[in-house]
Amino acid sequence: MNLSQRPPRSPRVRLGGYVLLPRVLDKCRAEIAGTSGDYHYNCPMDRRFFEFAGLDHEALKAEVAKGGGDGEVLAWILTNRKNQHSDWEIAQWSAHREATAPSDNESRDFINQMVAQAGGATREDIATIFDYLDLDDYVTFGGKA
Structure with missing residues (x-):
């Protein structure tokens, strides 16, 4: 993931129902690789996801650094998030974020x-x-x- 050559995924792209999450993962992987360009992991927009899910950005970064794909990281998120939202709550939050x-x-x-x-x-x-x-x-x- 080299974000000096291409952008991260759109904030609209969803993973596990969460908007922002694929973009957060792209920026995290690029930061780990030292190829984040002008993008910043754990920026204020990323923090909205971390706050909603109840995740520590450093803990997620450590998990991403293990090299798992999106599905594996999502499984980790669903197990380790402090805020156990239902699917409809995630959908509502995502729709709200997308329209903000x-x-x-x-x-x-x-x-x-x-x-x-x-x-x-x-x-x-x-x-x-x-x-x-x-x-x-x-x-x-x-x-x-």
């Missing part, structure tokens, strides 16, 4: 500036944080806004 827009003016201004820098100032379809992350990943690796 910046909630304060400072965050909205930041996202608007970042979208403008990515060349998407006239894009009306960039409304949520996930929309922005997908656009940023696309533009960072050569796409046009």
Whole structure:
């Protein structure tokens, strides 16, 4: 996983029903390999997953470092998470995260500036944080806004 050559998976991609988790795993694997580029494991967005699941980011990193695939890591997460949510609770949390827009003016201004820098100032379809992350990943690796 070399995140200086390609982005992590979209925050929309789900594993075990959790949005963000595949992206978190990509960034974790890249950090372990020393190839995280501009991406950061345990960033504020990642912490939303850790808080919801009730997982320690260092414990997950130690498990990922063992080299297991997504299915094996998910099995570990389901066994070791402190917050034993039902499938419908995970689905609701994931839907909420996917629809979340910046909630304060400072965050909205930041996202608007970042979208403008990515060349998407006239894009009306960039409304949520996930929309922005997908656009940023696309533009960072050569796409046009």
